[in-house]
Amino acid sequence: MWTYHNRPQIEVSPGFLLLLGALFWLDEGAGLLPWGLAACVLHELGHIASAAAFGGRVERLSLTVVGAELHIDYRAPLTYIKDSLVALAGPGANLLAGGLFLALDWDLAAALTLAVGTFNLLPILPLDGGRVVYGLIADRLDPDWAERLMTALSGCLVGVLVGVGAVAAAYYANVTLLLTAIWLLAGVLRRESV
Helix, strand or coil, X not given: CEEECCCCEEEECXXXXXXXXXXXXXXXXXXXXHHHHHHHHHHHHHHHHHHHHCCEXXXXXXXXXXXXXXXXXXXXXXXXXXXXXXXXXXXHHHHHHHHHHHHCCCHHHHXXXXXXXXXXXXXXXXXXXXXXXXHHXXXXXXXXXXXXXXXXXXXXXXXXXXXXXXXXXXXXXXXXXXXXXXXXXXXXXXXXXX
C-alpha cells in the first residue's frame, strides 16, 4: 500500500488504482466515472459528518479494490443505534443529493447517486445496510451470534446475486451484476479473514 502520512492517513492500494484505470477505460467518455466518483465522495462525506456529530474523527481512509473504508476514532464507544445512524448517513447523503440532481434535471448524476445510496442499503456486510441490520440484531442478542448470523445472511444474499448475475451474463451479455456480486463476495470473504 502507498500511504500518505498526515492526519487523516490515506491508504491507496494498487488494486484501487487498477480498478480506477479499468473504469476510466470502460467509461470511454460517457461521463459515468466522474459522477460515480462524486456520488461515492458524497456518500463518504455523509458518514464523516455524522461521525463528527458523535465525536468521531477520521483516522484513516483506505481505498482498495473492494471500496472505500473509513476508520473513525470516537471519544466514547458508539451505541448500536448511533453506529446505525452513522451507517445510514452515507446513503442518506446520496438520497438527498440524488433528489437535488433530479430537481436540476441532471438525470445521469441523479441515477448514479441514487444507485450508490440504494446499493449501500443492501443488508450485506460490509455495506451500510448490513451494519444497520447487525446493529439491530446485536442490540438484542449476543454480538458474536449476530456476527455469525450476518455473515451467513450476507453469504446467502451474495450467492443469490452471483446466481442472478450469472443468468444476466449468459442471457443478456451483461456482466455488471455478476462483477458487482463478485466484488461483494470479496468484501464478505475479506471480513471473514480479519
